[in-house]
Amino acid sequence: MKLKLTWLLTLFMAFVMQLSFGQEKDITGTVTAASDGLPLPGVNVIVKGTARGTQTDFDGKYSIKAKAGDILVFSFVSMKTTEKTVGAASVIDLSMADDVASLDEVVITGYSTTTKTKSSVSSVRVSSETIENRPNASFVQTLSGQVPGLNITTSTGQPGGNSLVQLRGVGSINGNTEPLFIIDGAPVDEDNFRSLNPQEIASIDVLKDAGATAIYGNRGANGVIVIKTRQGSYNQGLKVNYNGFVSYSAIQGNDYNLMNSQQLLTYERDKGRGAGAGATANKGFRPVRDFLTPGFPAIPENQVPMTDAEIAAAPNFDWFDYFFRTAVTQNHTVSLSSGGENSTQFTSIGFSDTQGILVQSNLTRFNVRSNVTGKSSNDKFNYGLNLSMNYSKSDEPNNIGSGAVNRNYVLGSLLSFPYNTPDQFGIAKPGVIAAPSVVDTPFFLIDRLQEFTRFEEEVKIVASVNANYKFTDYLSANVVASMDYQNEVLTFGQFPNSINAQIFGGNNERITQDTDRVFTYNQVTSLNYNDTFGKHTINLGAYTEYFKAHRRFFGFLSRGLNVLTFAPGDGAGFIDDGPNDDIFVDDVFATKRDAGLFSYFGSLDYDYDSKYGFAATVRRDASYRFADSNRWATFWSVAGRWNISNEAFMDGSVFNNLKLRASYGTAGNQDITGAGPFSAFAETLDLFTTDTGYISNQAIFLEQVGNRDLKWETIAQLNIGVDFGVWNNRLRGSVDYYKRNTTDLFQSINLSATTGFTQQFANIGELENRGVDFQLDYDIFRANQPGDFSMSVGVVGNYNVNELIDLPVDELPGTGRVGGPLGEYFLIRYVGVNPANGNLLYLDANDNVTETPTTDDQVWTGKNILPDWNGGVTFNLDYKGFFLTTQWNYVLGVDRFDSDYAGFVDVDNTGSFQLSADILREWTQPGDITDIPSPTAFNRNSFTAIDDNFLYSGDYLRLRFASFGYNFNQDILEGTGFTKARVFFNAENAITFTKWRGFDVETRDNGGAEYPTPATFSVGLELGF
């Protein structure tokens, strides 16, 4: 057996049945560390071949019953496992030596694992400790700031909402930019983790360079995130673990300086608009009138401006408090793990209920996981099953981020007048049909709260089976077969009494129910050859990968609901279409799509004496998308390393680890529209389609003209890195330089409209991301014994430069320009308010100040919404069971439009919406020096959206996570039946330093009225027995 095995496997191997004879007696002894002679608590002492075992106590002492001839196995993390045969003596002391090999972390490279020392690739492992007990419904959100180069942006506070995950910059303009996620060998939907329980995760490996990802060829171009869930151990008694916490979330603050009712009404009166000026529109809904009655008496409404006394008496209502709330979350997970001679199991049951801070948003989920492994007694055959079954119900109001004042609850909090109160709604609702206007925003939304529902129920099953058969010591066959099944049922209704149904006509009383089922199957089959001769170790692999995905979607939209019998999800109240009109026409819809990929590939890994290493992969990939154009593509990589610290000349240096790595390789991106396996399914074809046409006749439409040259986007990546550890690993880290070039970008090229089309997607252009990933950890104080004071700091970071190398045209507003970053803003520069007349002043293209720029004066600003720097800083303290962990995240180089603020200082919104008191600084007379233009400035609306007014820095430093808690030590727990007890207090997003004025600086969006992520505080408990 020439394979290097981890200490864990060694331990497993030790449990080979042996018969033993003799009289049992008590053996006692003390275990100390060979390095410093101090006692070692917590060492496992097992009588070999039995399930009998104990642990050393705080003084390193143990006591166990054994017979002469029995073998005691002593094992401890990072120590060499030692066996002692019981003889005549009843005292066996042991001085345990450090196991240098086992200090070496196991890392995942491609489809195999190796030790950190022998890895030639750039990868980072995140352990369960920094994932568990976090209140984020999606574990992806938790990874933020933990991995250098991994930028995670969560732009919604919806519980379990999707996060944008990007590794080392944005690698595509229109294609997928997110990494491939693999859970226990199963590739899964990268946008949907809301149903999965983060507490089940054991480790997450983030594979970054081409050396690691090229082998994932067709889907790994943007990095690969490999997730392992927890497993039982062989020969382990039943362990039961409980984790639970309760969280409270609230909206983060804003700095908009919004007006109170008195300021607002006074301002409205000054401007002659709105309630302050006596307008009645916002005093409730008007009665129904027959708008078809011809002729009318045109009587002006008697609109009298409010008096000072009336203004002073106006109420001040906090609409943020109404549409946002303090949300309560509870989360419970119970897990059971155990193992016998030839099998292990891990079972976990989880329940969580995560309330969103925005009204009507919620996520409830239930998870069951069963992980089983087994092996033949001769160890030649190993298998495993990882089965995860999940159900979630997600209440998700839609239209968030839109400008629909009758649908977006966030607008209700932002735009509603403080002088209106919810009580007015009671009066207003009866005469609902006439005269709604934007000033009725809160009332539309209060009505929607009562007359609208939208929720998604999801069943998600992720299952994978792996099996491995060793023909010989050096040749094995492997198969990993996996499936990801999602069944999402959406129920979405706008009820008959709703204002929306009333004002937009009868067909707006409606309910939609649809079912979206996606099944994906993935199978990797391989033959692997491993051999070591002398100082040479060689690994060879030959693989095939087969991927098939099926989507079946269907549903209906029923218009017309009888209020007496209607309930969401039930059809009793459906009203059929009548013979005299087409108000209640129902809709049915269905989609059937299939998708597939196939690849074969090989890998080579060579090591010489743990000093030099070389790895190479080559892969042939086919995608169904390019069946009629360029179906097959080849991707490859090479990687090498030099473990300098293992050279003789490094003996005695401060470096206990110094490794130089380099890799170069290519990977393909076939998800060219970034919308998953079923998108862009017929880009190569000329197509017509049938649909409803003029006067509802069936019609034929020209749908598209195909692109016969469609092919893969290719990302080539160079990586040069160094890993180091000095002073006995007290200071350790890694630095990587990378350069990723995406070619054949799938992007829109402009067509002359004379062709009947204005754009077509084609493979054109090149994008480069280059930068540095770094990670540095330093133990300021190390604990010599458990309970000693320890303190460590760490920093992870990424600096990324994004540059468009080639585009269809040199300057493409919206995308960028050649030589600039992706998404660079192309804007007219706003310089301020002209003190002479209150008009807005701009710079023209030649830097001259003007009030009347043209679109020719738009310039490239060098700014975009993507970060230049991002990462995190951690600080950890431990003392006598108490622990404190803090993680600060930083993002620099983001520029965003604050369209919410733009609305608050827009004088034209007077009488329509809430305003910021900043508008009171508006220019009124010549000589005024101010940042708010004259309310009558002629150009105040002329350049909206093409000037850089309201473009602000989105940089921030945020206390992303803080945790304080206590681990009960073994002495206290003794006799309680518990083996582990821990209490903690956590905070997420507690403090943010930023110049951004809105609710959530993290949102990566230039719209407004988005659902901000909350600040969350939790208390929790973890018990083991």
Next chain:
Amino acid sequence: MMKKIKYLIMSLVAVLLVNCNDAIDIRQVGLLDPVNAFRTVDDLEAGLFGLYSRNGGIPNTFGFDITPEIALSSNFCDEISIGAGTGGQGFALYDFVLNPTSAASSNFWIRNLSQNNRATVLLEAAQVIEVDPADQARFNQLLGEIHTIRAYANFELLNMYSVDVRNDASLGIPVVDFVPPLTFQPLRNTVGEGWDYINSDIAAAEGLLGPATSTDRISIDVVRALKARTLATRGQYGEALTLANNLLASYPIADRTAHRDMFLDNSDEGIIFKLQRVRNGPFDRQGATGSVNAGGWPGAVYTFADILSDSYFEMDRKVFNMLDPNDVRFDINVSPASTIDPNYMTNPNSFATDKIIPAKYPGSENQPLMNDLKVFRSAEMLLIAAEARVGANNDLAGAAQLIKQLRDARFGSSQPLPVYNSAQEAYGAILDERRVEFLFEGHRYRDLKRLGVAGNRGIDRDLTDCNRQSGACTLAANDFRFTLPIPLSEINANPAIGEQQNPGY
């Protein structure tokens, strides 16, 4: 050992020879190939229904729609003011901001060129359809409708993007009478070549179309109405007069009741051609509110929910002042929810007290704001005839007689006969009458462009309205903005045409 080798071989086979074709040879269901699309006359009719119709799921499929004309005329010219229900809609265009990135610039260009392309695709497909003699008349009718739609699109293009449609040698539009490859990047043809293309389609349609069977399909009368409009636009008034007179004989001016019913879609009197808008049809939607892109209910150009609510666009106070309450056009255009402040000029609160809500599109079929789009009405023929009498024969009295005829019908009583002392005065009066008659119907922009200089009229807004915004109150009809700029999207794709951008942009 043998067993091991067997396993080994089996595994190798499993690894390397797994059948992969079902994963990478996937033909999705539900796709219609070109060879299967148009094989019968029925298919061609389905194609025509597609040409009439927008389709939100397919890029560049706009259908036959005049809401962009309605939105441009209202928002840019002097039909509306910013209303009490404003959410910022249309501010830039109201301030006369018109540039190559404006919706107006791209909409008229892309939409009409797309219609031209889709029509040509159908005409080419029709060439290989084998037609049963019994079906020949229907086949011809379909071809005639396609030619007419193509002519309408190219006429709109030529009129909007040419500085002077009466100068045949000046720059016109790209004439594309074939299905070009996607790499096609043409330059502009001359105005004369544009007219030749339009006239060939009109001539073809005249030879193919049958008599009118319903007002919502193109008939021989519709293409003649289009021809009358093109002739007036080109200044060929003699022929325009004959055509207009002929059509007026078939489509008389409706009485007051029928006229009001017509705008409620309860009557077809006075309509030569309308685009039918039905519940749950492709145009039964709000569209882009307050934007030239529109594309849905015509009433949504002006307001959010219905004509009883505060609207983002109100009627320009100057037009309102031109409306006599005894004129049926007052009832048709002014919502009963309007509030009139006689002191609007002096009342600082007039934004709130003086609210004139447009009512031309109250809704139909129980759908607020959705109405049929009246493309050609007999009143237009009457006013073309009036214009042509002046233009062709300087017949000022004849023009006055026609104006009186129209007013008599609208008031339901005999109105005084106007007196015009010059052609300019007559043209000005015709423009003023058109401003009222076709209010919110999408004529104003092209009327001012065609006749504004001759009639001494331009954009002329009520001062209270425009000064409340940025003070954009008047614009002469010879301003460069009465020709739309070629959109930036076209110049990006077809840089050479950027050198032929219209003056002023």
